[in-house]
Amino acid sequence: MPEIKKYLSLVALGASRDKLAHDLIRAIGRRGCEILECRITPLGDHFSAALLLAGNWSAMGKMESALPGLADHLGLAIQFEHTEPAEPARDFRPYAAEVVAPQQPRLLAELMSFFTEQDVSVQEASVQAYQSGMTGADMCTVHLSLHVPVNQHPQTLRDAFMDVCDDLHADGLLDPIKT
Template sequence: MPEIKKYLSIVAVGASRDKLARDLVDAVVQRGCEISECRITPLGDQFSAALLLSGNWSAMGKMESALPGLAEQLGLAIQSRHSRPAEPETAYRPYAAEVVAPQQTRLLGELLDFFAEQETRVVEISAQAYESGLTGAPMCTLHIALQVPLNHHPQTLRDAFMDICDDLHADGLLDPVKT
């Protein structure tokens, strides 16, 4: 009988330093866990990581027991939850939206409202503010991974997306993800 895998989601935040990602990954591997999913990114001057770990019950127990000491050793705040991998969404197709716009507080909220009204699922968001190298204007870029219901007409959704981008004085692209 095959051994049943257990899953643990952890989120870690702390002051950024050299080799912190490597130290965190090493700590996971030393306890017999595998990294099924991982997102590590700086947030300002902070290090942030979100990981989905997998392993047998023994490895998961070792990992959970080690988290408080590991948090102290690495200088991180760590939260964890028992988890499982995401189920495939066969009634949806993957899309990616990219928006470049002048920095405005309502931009992300308006886009999320739009996608909710379209009955699409927002899977992942990446946002970055910056100053234009040419003009110095405050700008932002958003990358949004979506799941669009199969019964949505692609051109109708794309046209509505372009309309909201126009209303927000933004440039946008909405394309299927080709995997």
């Protein structure tokens, strides 16, 4: 009989230091957990990680018991919850949107509103602010992973997206993800 897997979503945040990602991942492995998904990124001068762990009942018990001490030892704030793997999206096509625009407070909110109004699900969002090397202007790049309903006409969505980008003084691309 196959072993039943348990799942744990974990989010960690703390002051950045050398080898922090290494130490966190090793600690997870030592307790018998498998990392199914992982996103580690700096946020300002902080370390952040979002992970989906899997393991048998025993490994999950060890992991949960160790988390408070591990958080103290690594200098991290750690939150976790039991979860299940996501169900595959069946009636959607995967798309990617990329927007480059002058930095503006409403940029991400406007893009999220647009896709919500179009019944498009934003699966992942990544935003990076920077200064243009050529002009010194404050700029922003937004990358979005989307689930577009299969009954949505691609060109109609693309045209409406380009109109939103024009309103935001932004350049944008909306293309299918080829996997």
